[in-house]
Amino acid sequence: MLRKNERQIFTEDKISRLSACEGVKTIRKVSSAEIWIPWQEEVFGEYYRALYASPYSPGDYETDMQRYKNDETDSWARKMFGTRLVGIDEAGFEKLNASLGNVLDRQAFENGETAVTTEQVFVAGDFGMAGKTVRFLLPQGLSADTEYSIQIAAVGTTGSDPRNFAGGYTPQLIVSEAFAEKLLGETVTELIETDYTKSFSRETEDAIKQIFADEKKVTYTSRLDVYASMRENERKMKVFGYTIAGITAVLALLNYINMTVSGIRNRAGEFATLESIGMTTRQTCRLLWLEGAGYGIVSVVLSLALGIPFSISIFRGLAASGVSYAVPWISSLLLIACAIALCMVVPIVVYRSTQNEGVMQRLQKGGE
Secondary structure, eight states, X not given: OOOTTOOOSSOHHHHHHHHHSTTEXXXXXXXXXXXXXXXXXXXXXXXXXXXXXXXXXOSOHHHHHHHHHTGGGOHHHHHHHOEEEEEEOHHHHHXXXXXTTSOSOHHHHHTTSEXXXXXXXXXXXXXXXXXXXXXXXXXXXXXXXXXXXXXXXXXXXXXXXXXXXXOSSSOOEEEEHHHHHHHHSSOOEEEEEEEESSTTOHHHHHHHHHHTTTXXXXXXXXXXXXXXXXXXXXXXXXXXXXXXXXXXXXXXXXHHHXXXXXXXXXXXXXXXXXXXXXXXXXXXXXXXXXXHHHHHHHXXXXXXXXXHHHHXXXXXXXXXXXXXXXXXXXXXXXXHHHHHHXXXXXXXXXXXXXXXXXXXXXXXXXXX
């Protein structure tokens, strides 16, 4: 219901223009209104106990619950535990139902017999709310003093919530737009979700923004802008990561070369002895080649065993919501191949460059 001095920004005319806009695939309208849900232990008791036991605890459980129960004389409780009735259209129902595994009965939802709530960002879980009947009042409705009741058909995740700016700590109720209009008389569309025919289309986005160019109160949340921001952050992180990785790789290579030189020099007498009893230079190089390959394979296995869990933990702490973890296998396999190849080639190169003396001289040095 429109309040005094309030006007509908998303008018039917603008929504029609939006629908006709080239590149627009689907439009979902979302409305909401303030509701009050009286204290109902059987519905939200488990959720509130979990909330107050979490790091996001809003205060003292016993004191706040007592004030919640006395809501008629406590404006603080109304603000603290108030919530919203969210209305979604048919396209919104399709998306919501799909996110829930298609468990909703369309007719029951449209008739206002069932509603959906979502888990809160403070504490995850459904806390036994699904299947319960909740009572609520609608101060902005046609009958402000009437108490309505509706069954919670399912509890979705925070990602399935079409409206991310709820009221208080009480979970909001998502109902059909038809049911919301029946209770309110007129709903206020305050959010429009738009899917493009072509993902991340700048032309479509510019056309949409042009439709609402004269509306100063309209704000935009665009996946295209988020994507561009993420790409820039990704570029910076890649430059930083590749720089660190490059420095580390050079240091590791120098350390490996130094270790190989020291090892081959320490084994000079061993190689000379083997050569004196008939082992050829080619066979010695093959031995070093196999040793280097084994060293490289063991190093790669240990790096993967330790590196992947470490990278996952860092990713979870830094990545934006909704971004999945993935290993760049092609570049990783190329890097692994280069690392093993270097481990195989370096010992041979070092051996050939350090074995300039004759067998007898090396045997004498090895015996000293």
